[in-house]
Amino acid sequence: QVHLVESGGGVVQSGSSLRLSCAPSGFTFSHYAMHWVRQAPGKGLEWLATISYDGRNQHYADSVKGRFVISRDDFMHTVFLQTNSLRDEDTAIYYCAKDSDSSFDLWGQGTMVTVSS
Amino acid sequence: DIVMTQTPLSSPVTLGQPASISCRSSGGLVHSNGKTYLSWVQQRPGQPPRLLIYKVSNRFSGVPDRFSGSGSGTDFTLKISRVEAEDVGVYYCMQATHFPWSFGQGTKVEIK
Numbered sequence: 001q002v003h004l005v006e007s008g009g010g011v012v013q014s015g016s017s018l019r020l021s022c023a024p025s026g027f028t029f030s031h032y033a034m035h036w037v038r039q040a041p042g043k044g045l046e047w048l049a050t051i052s053y054d055g056r057n058q059h060y061a062d063s064v065k066g067r068f069v070i071s072r073d074d075f076m077h078t079v080f081l082q083t084n085s086l087r088d089e090d091t092a093i094y095y096c097a098k099d100s101d102s103s104f105d106l107w108g109q110g111t112m113v114t115v116s117s
Numbered sequence: 118d119i120v121m122t123q124t125p126l127s128s129p130v131t132l133g134q135p136a137s138i139s140c141r142s143s144g145g146l147v148h149s150n151g152k153t154y155l156s157w158v159q160q161r162p163g164q165p166p167r168l169l170i171y172k173v174s175n176r177f178s179g180v181p182d183r184f185s186g187s188g189s190g191t192d193f194t195l196k197i198s199r200v201e202a203e204d205v206g207v208y209y210c211m212q213a214t215h216f217p218w219s220f221g222q223g224t225k226v227e228i229k
Contacts, residue, residue: 037166045158045166045209047218059216062118095165102213103156103171110165 002026002106004096009111012086020081020111022096027106030054033099034079036070038092039110046092049081050099064090086115119144119212123221129229136197138224140210145190147214154213157186157195160223161206169208170195202228 008020022034036048049070050059058070069082079096091114097104120143130136146153157170168177170186173193183198197204205228210221 044207044223045160045211045220047211047220050216050218059218061217100168101171102154103168103177103211104158104166105168105171105177107165107167 004098004106004108006094006096006108006111009094009113011114011116014087014115014117016086016115017082017084018086018113020083020094020096020113022079022081022108024077024079024096024098027098029077030074034070034072035097035099035104036068036079036081037095037097037104037107038090039095040089040092043092048094051079053099083113086113088115088117091115118217119146119215119219121210121212121219121221123208123210123224125224126222127225127227129227130197130200131229132202133199136200136204136226138195138208138210138226140188140193140195140221142191142193142212144215146212147190152214153189155186155188155193156211156213157184158209158211159204159206160209161203164206166209197226200226200228 005023035050051070055072067085072079093110095110096108098106122141124139155173158166160166174186185196207223209223
């Protein structure tokens, strides 16, 4: 079965770091670009970051550029989002999504990050 | 940066009646390769989003044919021909032509 499972969320203090992980299964991971999207409580969706299928290219939203880093390990079949210098406004559900011709055809259940000052 | 604006933000609909959501981009969405990367996702209450429509008008696998997408340039529309109870949720358009990619604010579809 095809799915994505995120992990690594939690409750942290402002200024802290967390590494989020996304483990895919049921498809050839190394063939696809991958993305992170977040949703603050009661708010809409916000695209955060994209990494190309080969890991050579990354793109970021202005809100996280310089603080978050997307990476992938094709041997471990995992995509990561390293989140640094966390702020209150980073509190959200973080979703991993699989790329299909620049749309998101598979989403995980999400992992919750709560930043408390 | 491209800003995506959806209207309406809320759409109360009678079961069996049509619904329509508009999405307007602040700039053109035709990529240099000639494709238009405008998609629609649905988020049911308490669920992660799921893909409905990609590249303006292509219905994703398993999506009922009562959902359709259309548009070009900067104006795009999602239509539900006959709303069913399972269609309740929030609908988002998203552009993936220009980085940074961006979502609309979302349109909440509810039953009257």
